[in-house]
Amino acid sequence: MSRSALVVIDMINTYGHPDADALVPSVRDALPRIVDLIGRARNDGVPVIYVNDNFGEWRSHHGEIIETTLSGPHSDLVEPVLPDDDSLFVVKARHSIFYETPLSYLLSQLDVDRVVLCGQVTEQCVLYSALDAHIRHLDVTVPDDAVAHIHQDLAQAALRMMERNMNASIRKAASVVF
Amino acid sequence: MSRSALVVIDMINTYGHPDADALVPSVRDALPRIVDLIGRARNDGVPVIYVNDNFGEWRSHHGEIIETTLSGPHSDLVEPVLPDDDSLFVVKARHSIFYETPLSYLLSQLDVDRVVLCGQVTEQCVLYSALDAHIRHLDVTVPDDAVAHIHQDLAQAALRMMERNMNASIRKAASVVF
């Protein structure tokens, strides 16, 4: 039987980068569905794995990442999706959630063979992560109303690439069954 | 010019595994040199990077790893080598410090081209890490009195393999210049 994990990508975020103006409204749109997915996964005992850039911080307490984002101007986008005591947390460098991270190992320990990807950015990290998951023989589901983009047209193309070329299931968050 | 980092391997440890009886005395022997290397690196502004197993913990606060090891029976082996506020910390799955970790990326960000490896276990993770560093075109130094083993003869063979086949500099901790 298939076992799923919910992967929350780059939502612990300061939104300090140059594309933030284009990104923030899209995150705000997607946020309620991301919150809902996290809540349902927690209720169902589905692992919730945060995979997140570390903004150059590699200190011994990565609580720092959370504190930094909560004290910034966009804490309203972070607070509703904070990890809880059961959340798993993997720090990535940049790019895909799999590139030079222990995520593959963690998923195999958890016996997970399907990842549900939510978060940001659809046409960047979400796309690259879907590709890397597909290469690793994992099933991929992407709720297209729970991912946020910088460029809408590139995001639409990225979702079609995931569906066509990476065998991903693209659907609404409400219809995701864990 | 070469820039060095000190890598402290698996020293934040509960020593709960089956080989601990053989390992603990060797760690106790190596500990003063590891403490000294960490102290000198901090004084010289050399990055100190802890790369550590996470004992199956992938929680959002990896301070948990430290708390768990400090409350165990071998806290005396952990307390002298705790990370400070400037320490960098990378969680590895198991095996090499590079395998599915962001260490390569972190080292390139820091412009480091030479790693000094200390910690444990000489004939396992230290050996595999020296190999992976060599493959990645990094210079490798291993102070043989600042690494701990389970089997002395395998550790000796491992150090010779590092020197002969991975171009590592094997020397005493006191003679390591950062």
Added chain:
Amino acid sequence: MSRSALVVIDMINTYGHPDADALVPSVRDALPRIVDLIGRARNDGVPVIYVNDNFGEWRSHHGEIIETTLSGPHSDLVEPVLPDDDSLFVVKARHSIFYETPLSYLLSQLDVDRVVLCGQVTEQCVLYSALDAHIRHLDVTVPDDAVAHIHQDLAQAALRMMERNMNASIRKAASVVF
């Protein structure tokens, strides 16, 4: 100084897959520019590296790949771009030209820090390869009239992703300077 290599992707091809009907006309369009790029690279002493799927053939003589494609119905698309005695040849599994291939090692041996990508498929292997080259700190140039696609709109989006998010130089083949 930057040293370039020309990478010819998946052009030794049987065109036996389901998308061939959409792909073949686009390959036919791009072919003259690919031929021209190969010719100019050879004249200039620029390494020409074929990276190619092996169609499930892992025999000891990979001349088999070439023979198979030359005896198929689309040999006219293969014959003009055949490797010569100086060509380098790397077999890939599928996906990116870097994924589980020795290409990184080969490029570092050749001291190459810039790859010019031509061939197919723009919105699949070319896109994934541009990403993997960018992650590996290589400069990427993609002549958009020397790559072939299955879906034109996805190809356009892929080229914009390469330019925006992977720092690739997108230009006409005629303006590529090695």
Added chain:
Amino acid sequence: MSRSALVVIDMINTYGHPDADALVPSVRDALPRIVDLIGRARNDGVPVIYVNDNFGEWRSHHGEIIETTLSGPHSDLVEPVLPDDDSLFVVKARHSIFYETPLSYLLSQLDVDRVVLCGQVTEQCVLYSALDAHIRHLDVTVPDDAVAHIHQDLAQAALRMMERNMNASIRKAASVVF
């Protein structure tokens, strides 16, 4: 059920490197068992996969590797173990048979979950390959009379490391059951 493959490491060799004097007698010793393993695997329909350095040759016809080694002074060590038409052939850069090669992909295509490693060098490529196979959750068997070394003591230590730390089955070639 477990499916095996026989992996023949670096036996297509010019023996032109500095350690050849120490290596050649050990290869000569191991050769009859390697020949026997290859013969039995072929008879049993077990995949025989050559993974081999390419001596800097990346030409389009890797038959070149074979021709070069056959025309050298140690062709007697190469001729008995040549690939046949059913042999699979993977070129590696250096180091492990898995490092930047498509071997993982090939093994998964063949549904292989156990590798029998023979060839050279016990304390180098064979050791690194056993580690990488173990990390990838493959079972590993190493017939200790069908692998060749440069340093006997390091080879003995390497075999013990494989057995203890990489869960490898170390046995005589005659007792290997595919």
